[in-house]
Amino acid sequence: MTDAMWGALLLWLLMFLYAMAGSVDFGAGFWSMWYADERELTAGSIANRYLSPLWEVTNVFLVLFAVAVVGLFPGAAFQLGDVLLVPGGLILILLTLRTVFMAYAHAVERHARLLRVISGVTGLLIPALLLSIFAIAEGGFVYISNGHPVLALGHLFTSPVTWSYIALGILSEITLAAVILADFSDVQGDATAFQIYRRHALQLSPIALLAAAACLAIVSAHAPWLAVNLWSEKLWFIGSAICYAGSLVSLLLAVGRQSRLIRAAAVWSVAQYFLATIGYGRAHLPYFLYPTLTVDASFTNSEMFRSVMIVLLIGLAILFPGFLWLWRLFLGRHSGDERPSVPRKEGTRS
Numbered sequence: 001m002t003d004a005m006w007g008a009l010l011l012w013l014l015m016f017l018y019a020m021a022g023s024v025d026f027g028a029g030f031w032s033m034w035y036a037d038e039r040e041l042t043a044g045s046i047a048n049r050y051l052s053p054l055w056e057v058t059n060v061f062l063v064l065f066a067v068a069v070v071g072l073f074p075g076a077a078f079q080l081g082d083v084l085l086v087p088g089g090l091i092l093i094l095l096t097l098r099t100v101f102m103a104y105a106h107a108v109e110r111h112a113r114l115l116r117v118i119s120g121v122t123g124l125l126i127p128a129l130l131l132s133i134f135a136i137a138e139g140g141f142v143y144i145s146n147g148h149p150v151l152a153l154g155h156l157f158t159s160p161v162t163w164s165y166i167a168l169g170i171l172s173e174i175t176l177a178a179v180i181l182a183d184f185s186d187v188q189g190d191a192t193a194f195q196i197y198r199r200h201a202l203q204l205s206p207i208a209l210l211a212a213a214a215c216l217a218i219v220s221a222h223a224p225w226l227a228v229n230l231w232s233e234k235l236w237f238i239g240s241a242i243c244y245a246g247s248l249v250s251l252l253l254a255v256g257r258q259s260r261l262i263r264a265a266a267v268w269s270v271a272q273y274f275l276a277t278i279g280y281g282r283a284h285l286p287y288f289l290y291p292t293l294t295v296d297a298s299f300t301n302s303e304m305f306r307s308v309m310i311v312l313l314i315g316l317a318i319l320f321p322g323f324l325w326l327w328r329l330f331l332g333r334h335s336g337d338e339r340p341s342v343p344r345k346e347g348t349r350s
Helices: 003-034 043-072 074-083 085-107 109-137 160-188 191-222 224-232 234-253 259-284 302-331
Strands: 142-145 148-151 287-289
Touching (some): 003 043, 043 085, 043 109, 074 148, 085 109, 109 160, 160 191, 160 259, 191 234, 191 259
Antiparallel strands (some): 142 148
């Protein structure tokens, strides 16, 4: 495998880590907002407790991804910087808004409700903008004006391809977050929140699967080159479907508080997206932006490659133990001063 492919593999790894951490982070923000008014239920407080330490970590993966793109693929960074100026700028504004409000609201209790609204709304808008990049990368939305690539924003946000990616991404985000929050509720001993999030995961999983099938059909019509490559990587998607079935069966069997089953559902879910992401990433090679921008053409020199790889690997080696320590510190059993709730009748919100 060439140095350029090793660099692309590292980018894929960082993207996957951010996608998983970001999905749970943004999804927890959505569920925290969804149950903000249900004071008799603990589902909102469980989501908010999970959200509190997590949002500080997820942005680190995004920073590492940006560093990797600029350091390993400067040609891609230059061209993508022009193309993604508007969606990228909006993402940064929303991330800044979310970070400021979350930091301030945790310090001032009376703004807790505003925190939930901001985290919930941005938890939908930020992934939507991020997922629009997948549609851009397939081609058909960029034209050349005065020698510079320009993004056709009107065409992008009226295309069914863009909205199919957005729908699939948001459904996947809130479904994965529901599974993880069900597991977290189980760890915290909160039977009420456990049943609520388990129910949401069971309801949303089939809908997310239908969204994936619809997205595949729409993408195949828009980008035949990608459809052909996706078919050649079908074994990865078959494996992903098997993991989906494992997650669904584990959720169905986890009727009571059974840590092993709900934890198995969470592991199956992450494995499902892991395999699907591998298949999609392999199918998209060798392009960053079809048909003009390739991995090899935008790659840096060998010396810079080795330097950046060493720095990024050291950063990841430092980050992971810190993440595990943070997990145990904040998300351990009965963390904080809140006590686990006793089972009580669920509200009507679904």
